[in-house]
Amino acid sequence: MEISTKVQIVTKTTTYHPPLAISSFPSVPLITPFARPANCGGIYARDPGDILVIDEQPESSSCYPPGFATDESSFFSPGLACPSGYWSACMESTGVNTITTVTCCPIYRSDVSLSCVDPATLAGVWKSQFCTFIPARSVPVPVTRSSNGRTSTTTSTLVNPGGINAFGIRMVYQSSDVVTASSSSSSSSPSSSTAANLGPDSAGGSGLSTGGTIAIAVVIPVAVIAAIIGFFLLRKSRRARAAQPAALPAQIEENPHKPSPYYDYKPIFAAHQYHGGELPTNQASAELPASSESPVELPAEAQRHEMR
Structure with missing residues (x-):
């Protein structure tokens, strides 16, 4: 008795629009621009422990991209650009060089710059807060607190080691995602086609891609x-x-008797010109020529006649 077994392999292909390369580990994609609303970015005191968090209720808030979750293993893939109002605080390619993980931290203000936290150090209420700011000196910030159904905003002073925390937006992309995105839509916005690397002071969300x-x-x-x-x-x-x-000096040297150019030429008769009524001094004095005949004397026998 023979028993035959058939194994059917089903391949599922998922396509996103606009056309971009699909990562080999597709999760929730972040391929369209997202701009954080202007009313976002507030600091809230979160219980227990009065922990200060920026936009502390992301699951029910429009301050985060659709599909965002606070779970520590949650990420967008493919995610090619940090949303407007965020900057790429850190990048890592652990294990696979062609795969990059980006953590986007919110932009608050110039003297409060949030940066990445090592995920291995996160635990408890901080386990999903991948961004933090610890001031080097005291910094005043407005903090909103809720108690007994009442909400109030007061100014609190941050002092080291206290600080502000935030839920970082984590994205994963591979090299083929960026290459395909760049070639498929040359007229699209940089925030939707390439992995942005924004600075903490770039509140507009623009950066070098x-x-x-x-x-x-x-x-x-x-x-x-x-x-x-x-x-x-x-x-x-x-x-x-x-x-x-x-070439000109060389020709003059070959024939030293040749006259100089016109601007350097002096007539040869210049030394014999007359000045006033005097004879030139460079001519010798002339004497009258001597006669070749001897002097003639009267004869001695000539009579002398006297007048009477």
Whole structure:
């Protein structure tokens, strides 16, 4: 008796729109721009322990992208850009170099910059708060507290080691996600096509993307090569111009008796010109020529006649 077993492999393909590469570990995608509303970003005191948290109720708040969860293993994939109002506080490629995990922290203000926390150090009420700020000096901030159904906002002073915490938005993407996103939609917004790397002071949510980094890496070598070529052409042109005047002195040396150029020429008769009524001093004095005949005397026998 023979028993045959058939194994059927079912392959499921998921497609997102606009067309982007699908990560090999698809989860909740974050492929459309998300801008944090203007009324978000407040600091709230969370019980127990009066822990200060930015936007402390993300599950029921519009301050977070759709699909966001506070679970420590939750992430967006593929996620190619931090939402507006956040900045990419840290990136890591642990285990697989082609896969990158990005933690986006909220932007509060210039003197309060939240950064990443090592997930291995998180526990208890902090286990899903991947962003924190601990001041180096005392910093006053407004804090909203709720008690007995009443809500009030007062100013509290942050003192080290106290600080502010926040739920970081975690995203995962691989290299093919970025490459495909860049080639599929050249006219789309940078926040929806490339992994943004924003600074904490960039409240507008704009920053240098991976595509921008690639463009810089291509443009800079081309500019350097063009500068080198231009330098050598300029140097060659200067040498050619410098070599042209050298021919005239060489011709003069070959024929030293040849008159100088017109601007250096002096007539040879200049030394014999007359000045006033005097004879030139460079001519010798002339004497009358001596006669070749001897002097003639009267004869001695000539009679002398006297007048009477």
